[in-house]
Amino acid sequence: MASSSPGFAKRPSVSRISMQEVAQRAGVAASSVSRVLSGHPNVSDIMRNRVLDAVAALGYEPDLVAQSLRRGATMTVGFVVGNISNPLLSEIALGAETHLREAGYSMLLVNSMNKPDLDAEHIRLLAQRRVDGLLLSLASEDSPGTLDAVSRAELPVVLVDREMTLRGSISAVYAEHETGVEAAVRELALHGHRRIALVNGPSDLRPARVRANTLRRVARQLGITSVVRSGSFTTEHGEAATESLLAMAEPPTAIVAGSNQILVGVLRELRRAHRRVPDDVSLITCDEVPLAEFLEPPIAAIERDHHEMGVIAASLLLELLSGTAPRTRTIPTTFKTSASVGPVKDKNEYRKV
Amino acid sequence: MASSSPGFAKRPSVSRISMQEVAQRAGVAASSVSRVLSGHPNVSDIMRNRVLDAVAALGYEPDLVAQSLRRGATMTVGFVVGNISNPLLSEIALGAETHLREAGYSMLLVNSMNKPDLDAEHIRLLAQRRVDGLLLSLASEDSPGTLDAVSRAELPVVLVDREMTLRGSISAVYAEHETGVEAAVRELALHGHRRIALVNGPSDLRPARVRANTLRRVARQLGITSVVRSGSFTTEHGEAATESLLAMAEPPTAIVAGSNQILVGVLRELRRAHRRVPDDVSLITCDEVPLAEFLEPPIAAIERDHHEMGVIAASLLLELLSGTAPRTRTIPTTFKTSASVGPVKDKNEYRKV
DNA sequence: CGATATTTTGGAAACGATACCAATCTTGCG
């Protein structure tokens, strides 16, 4: 603690080299240094060299905070995410960060723990930090606080598989859940399933809502029965919902898990209840999970490219930042079947109208 | 593009309310507004009320960029991570971000794609952005470029399971891999295994290095044979290394996978080669993975609390930022055995010296 | 060669806050 070298504590390190010092060393004005470094056209070669020499000699690096203040742009975007430890979101974040960085932007990441209040709070904080734009994977699409925070922020926004009707510069990237869910349901129907359940996320979130609607629509078209259990994207909900499904008078013969968290819950309850997949119940999950290929049986999944989704979200934001009009883009989902989908075993199978 | 409402494009929105405007509205000096808002002691009640009223009326929110410039602190930290889509890192990031935010800090996240060059580049960028500190989960511990960048940055740093000998304000959070690996190896030995392989990450990274050293040490103590296959933390390395292990004259009877990526590769190769776990080979992995409990058999794992690691990393950084001396903290690892560990089947098992 | 036109450059004023200092206003007390 107490330094033995006197006169050292006085100097607060070498501080940092400012543009002013570069200017002094080069014997020119600060404004000229700025011009050289920002590639202004009217700069003589001699000036450029003097400045660049001084920059190199001093190891000068511009202060991005000062730059941000003066230019009114921070080259920073905020990403509000429910929980970065969700593999879905962390892949999106990876794609987005990589793409943004290549365009010179940095990314502030905040976790809202799936709480709408935190969403709103974080949006306000990011606005104060003067981010140039927002990437939002919100906990709720219709929380008034969040809506208010978004519209007040007056920033370019890209929604990640979320829908909000708000005026402003708002683009969105959607996953086309319809195709994947429809393919999955039709495949189940082909195997004779006539009661299909969806253990779903909260219906105020686009992915869950669209999946539920699609299941209901396709089931109606096929004349079969659908059951939707809405809840949160958690293992707990997966377990509880599955338990209640299995307790039904006529339990579903196939279950679609609405997320990998939910899948874990579903699997736990199925194991507990000694139900075998696919003999007792067929199983499909949304968004593939790393080790799924080694499960016995491997779980069929409705998949999409999360990384790509992040990249698209980032490019939509870059578009907005360059002044283009907002728009939405959609990425496909595909159904990859597997041995977790099997034929219905006729046990106490009553024919339903 | 061409707006039909004339006179709209002129106003660049309501701009933003500055402290000056608040001061004007309250009929006081800007410095007084600053004092009120920063909780300066000497402020009369009447002044406080006038200012707060004006603040509320105008909806003023301070500009954190300007504040950063003037105060010389951005209340921002940078987190350099190999790849946020790695569940290990995303959990750490979650823990760190949450803890930092509660202390008023925001987190800039950058992915280095496990490239040391990018590590260094990102550190420089973050320094230019004037972050107050760094959280580093580096791609390499001895890349000169990275070392240089870190020491030039002159910032408080916390290393996340990485070792670097560098002067400066550098703390670290370590996982105590020794205990977990030792427990795992002893358990294997109890089951009669006398040739144990570790499909490992790169040995210039602490986790891989410590695990390898521990395996070697314990194997020597027990008088058994160890094989370490160093490489990258990828499925490809997992596959290739496993293939080469299985091709040995006397293949190992137990394999430890050095990461979840590696585990996937190991499993793929074992499946391809029709080796059964644990009958043909016992299997243990490092860092549990979500669905592991549903694998047949479930995979034994050496575990640690990643989230907690992130929290600790954050608090070490907060310590440094408050002026405390650097230090290291260690979190435990535990070995959780399971059916993937079994007795050695005496086939062509020669007794080794 | 002188007078415009065009580059090139330096100086000063921002960006939006904070913090120091000095001026003013209260108080307390002899």
Added chain:
DNA sequence: CGCAAGATTGGTATCGTTTCCAAAATATCG
């Protein structure tokens, strides 16, 4: 009541850039 001590307040410089404007230097041309 007068004055020193303390509480409050306003004004100004500053953080490190960029950008506007005008001055200086150079180029162009009849």
